[in-house]
Amino acid sequence: MKVARFGALILIGGLLLAGCQGEDLQLTGQPKLTTSNPTVKLGIQAMGGLETWKNIDKASADALVTFYNEQGQPYVNRQAHVINVHGRVIRAIGETSKGEWQARYSPETGWLWNRNTFAIKGGAKLDEITPERLESALTTLLHRVRGPLNLVGGDEMPGNSEKVWLNSQDMVRVPVENSSIKAYYFDLVSGLLQMVTAGGDEPGQPGTVTLYTYQILPNGVVFPKTIRLVKIGRHVLVSQTPILEVEYSNVTATVR
DSSP states (O other): OHHHHHHHHHHHHHHHHHTTTGGGGSOSSOOOOOOOOHHHHHHHHHTTOHHHHHTEEEEEEEEEEEEEOTTOOEEEEEEEEEEETTTTEEEEEEEETTEEEEEEEETTTEEEEOTTSOSSTTTSOBTTBOHHHHHHHHHHHHHHHHGGGGGSSSSOEEOOOEEEEETTEEEEEEEEESSSEEEEEEETTTOOEEEEEESOSSTTSSOEEEEEEEEEOTTSOEEEEEEEEEEEOSSSSEEEEEEEEEEEEEEEEEEO
């Protein structure tokens, strides 16, 4: 019964997210995505190519989102996400013991919630998470789903690439200048983005590491399957202390 209820929720959510409010999920012309960094170029090529991603209006998916508290205890919440990759908009819908909630976020307009989201906005707990933590998670996911696209035509400027051995893997590190995002790490062979560091980029520093796995969609687009955030360790960069994880399924990347 609960599965059927969630299926109905996702169906309704898809209609709500893509329907009357869907106009801001469409691109108005080709986005200006360019880069001269060969590592970033290879990373985007490994995801399906720059021309393909230029023509993607939006990506929609079911999302199994796991939040971890300071003791490492998980809280799982099923959601539906619709992401405008170029317009930098994320819409989400989910359900908890307090009922259904809907949210929309973009850096330009901030947060919009449906009126029944929380009994006391900004203070009431959403089961094991706060509204503020949910906002933080969706903001982070909007950025991480874009991956190397953040380094083309946006605010993040890539520095010079360097080969590194990290997390038992040959990678290419691309630092980011003047940003809370410190570096992107790409697989040396496949070119796929493997990690993103934020807040810090060395053991012992405060910050997070984002780890990726991928799935190939029927149209050839390579999309994240899992996005996992962990704390930077005291003696190693990638610790075993989780913060957030999302697993995407039933992904559809709409190409114009």
